[in-house]
Amino acid sequence: MCRRPSRDAREFRRNRTVTTAAALRHRLPAAGFLAAAGLAAGLLWSVSRGKWSDAIIDSGREWLVPDALARGELLYRDVVYWFGPFTPYLHALFLKVFGSSFSTLALAGTLESLGFLAALLWATGRVAGRRVAVVATVLAVPVIVFMPNAGGVLIGMGYRNAATFSLLAIVAASGLGKVSRKSSFAAAGALAGLSGLCRTEWGAATLLSLLVATGLRARRRNEIPRDALILSGAAIAVFGTGLGVFAALAGWKPVVEEGHLLLTGVPRETRTFLWGFSGAGDWLGGLAQLLYSSAIWLGAFLALRWWALRKEGAGLGGRVLLQLTVVLFAAALGSFLGGGDGAVLFSAAPAVCLATFLAGTLRRGHARSFPLMTLGLLGLLVSRRFFHIGDSWYVSNALAIAIVGGAGLLHRSIAVQSSRLPRARLSRFVAGGIALLVGVAFLGRFLQYRSDERIPVPGTGQMLTARPPVARDLAALAASIRKATGPADSLVVFPEGEILNYLSDRRNPLRHKLYLPGYVTVQNEREILSELERARPAAVVLIRRPTSEYGPMFFGEDYGRAIRHWLDEHYNLEPSGGKAHAALLWGKRK
DSSP, rough: OOOOOOOOHHHHHHHHHHHHHHHHHHHHEEEEEEEHHHHHHHHHHHHTTTTOOTTTTTTTHHHHHHHHTTTTTBTTTBOOOSSSSSHHHHHHHHHHHSSHHHHHHHHHHHHHHHHHHHHHHHHHHSSSOOHHHHHHHHHHIIIIIOTTTTTTTSSSSHHHHHHHHHHHHHHTTOOOSSSOOHHHHHHOOOOOOOOOOOOOOHHHHHHHHHHHHHHHHSSSTTTTHHHHHHHHHHHHHHHHHHHHHHHHHHHHHIIITTTTTTTSSSOOHHHHHHHHHHGGGGGHHHHHHHHHHHHHHHHHHHHHHHHHHHTOEEEEEEEHHHHHHHHHHHHHHHHHEEEEESTTTTTTTTHHHHHHHHHHHHHTSSSSSSHHHHHHHHHTTSSSSSOOOOTTTTTTHHHHHHHHHHHHHHHHHHHSSSSSHOOOOOOOOHHHHHHHHHHHHHHHHHHHHHHHOOOEEEEEETTTOHHHHHHHHHHHHHHHHHHHHOOTTTTEEEETTHHHHHHOOOOOSOOOOOSBBBBBTTTTTHHHHHHHHHHOOOOEEEEEEOGGGGOSSTTTTTTTTHHHHHHHHHHHEEEEOSSSSOEEEEEEEE
C-alpha cells in the first residue's frame, strides 16, 4: 500500500517549486541579456574584422617584435624595445605555437580581452552590486574591446595586459576572502610588478595608487609602514627580477637607456607627442568639454533617478528636479563655451575618476572605500589624454578604469536611498539604463564599422585592412620585393610600415626596427647608420608618412637626413607606383 506524503512534505515541495520558479523568473532576464550581448559581440567581431588598427601605423611592429623573439632573438639586445617584456614574449609564444601570422595575433588579443573583461568584472564587483557590475563590464565590450584604430585590445599595443594586472592588484589589495592581509598585499604588490613588466608607467601608477589608498585607509599609523613595505617589496621584487634578468642578458644600456624601462631619458620628440596628445594645449576648450560631458551624463542619471523614485514623495521628486535643473544649466554653459563640439561622450572620464577618488576618501571607513580610492587615483595617473577624449590610441584602458569607477559611484548613489524598496527599484532602473546604453553602444560600433570602406590587405588573413588604393599598393609592392629578392634577403621600411616585412616574408636585420622621431634622434642616428652599413639589407622602402605629432614632419627631410643620404647613395630608390597613403619609394641595393 502506497503511503501519501505528509502535509509537511507536500508543503516543502510546493515551497521549493515556488522558490525555483521565482529564481528562474529572476535569472531569465539576466541570461537573456548575456546571450544577446554574446551574440552582439560575435556580430561586431565579424563586421569589424581587420578594422581594429591601421595597416601602416603600429600594427606591423606588433607582429615584427614577437616574431623576432620567436625566432630566437633576445629582446633589448637584438631588438630595441621601449616597453616591458611580458607582452612581446607572450605573443612570441602564441606565434611559435600557432604560426607567425596576424590571425595568431588576433587570437592572442581575443583571449587577452577575455582575461581583461574578467578582471574588469571582478574589480567592478568590489565597488558595485552584481547587477550593475555585469552590465558595466558588458558595456566595456563595444566601448573598449572594439575601439578602432588600435585604441582597443584585439590588435593593440599591449596595454590590455597592464590594465588586467592593475585591476587584479586592486582586487587583491581589497581582500581575498580567508587569505591574510599580508598575503593579500603581497599578491597586490606582485601584480603591480607584473603590470610594470607590461608597461612601466602602469605598474608605477598602480603601486602609487595602492600606497596612497593604504595610507588614507589605515586606522593606526603603525599599519602604514608595514603595509607599504609589503606592497613595495613585492612589486619591486617582481619588476626588479624581470629588469635584472634582461639587464644581465642584454646589458644595462639596451634595457634602461634605450628601452627606458625606468622611464628615464625619454626623448624630447616623445615628450612633445605626449604633451600634444594630452589635449593640454587647448585646456580651456578641454575644460568646457569636460564640463559639458560630465553634465550630460550626470543629467541622464538624475533623470533616471527621478523616474524611478517619482512615487516616493513630492519632496524627493522636487529635490531631484532642482538638481537636474542645475546640471542642465551646467551643460548649457559648457555648450556655450564650446564644449559641445566634437567627441564628448568620453570627455567626462577624468571627472569620473576624480569623483571616484573623492567618494572613497570621504567614506574611508566603508568596505568599498579602498578600491574606490585606488581606482580613482589610478585612472587619473594613467590618463595620457585629459581633454578632448575620443576613440584613439592610449585612451581605452584609462576609460575602462572610469567605467569601473562610474559603476562604483552609481552603486553609492543607490545605497544612500532611505529604504530597501527605493534602493531595489533604483538599482533595477540603473541596470536597465546601462543595458540600454550597452545596446546603443553595440549598435553605434556596428554602424561605425559597417560604414568603414577599408578592405582586407591581401595576405593578412583579413586581419588588417586599408583603403582600397593603399591595400592594392601594399600588396603590389610586397610582390615586387619578393620577386626582386630571395627568401634569405632582408628588408627595412622607414619610418614604419613593418606590414611589408610580413607580406614579403623578409626580415628586418637591424636592432632598431622603428624609425619615428624619438626612436631616431641626433644622438643615435650614427648608430643606426652603422647598423645599416653592416647589415646592407637587400631592399629598403621609404613611406612618406607625416609625423608632425612628434615635431619633425618627414623622415629624411626633417629628421634622419644622414640615413636618407646614405640610402640615396647605396640604393636605387624609385616610386612604387602608388600614392594613396603616402609616396612609396623602394629600391634594391646597388
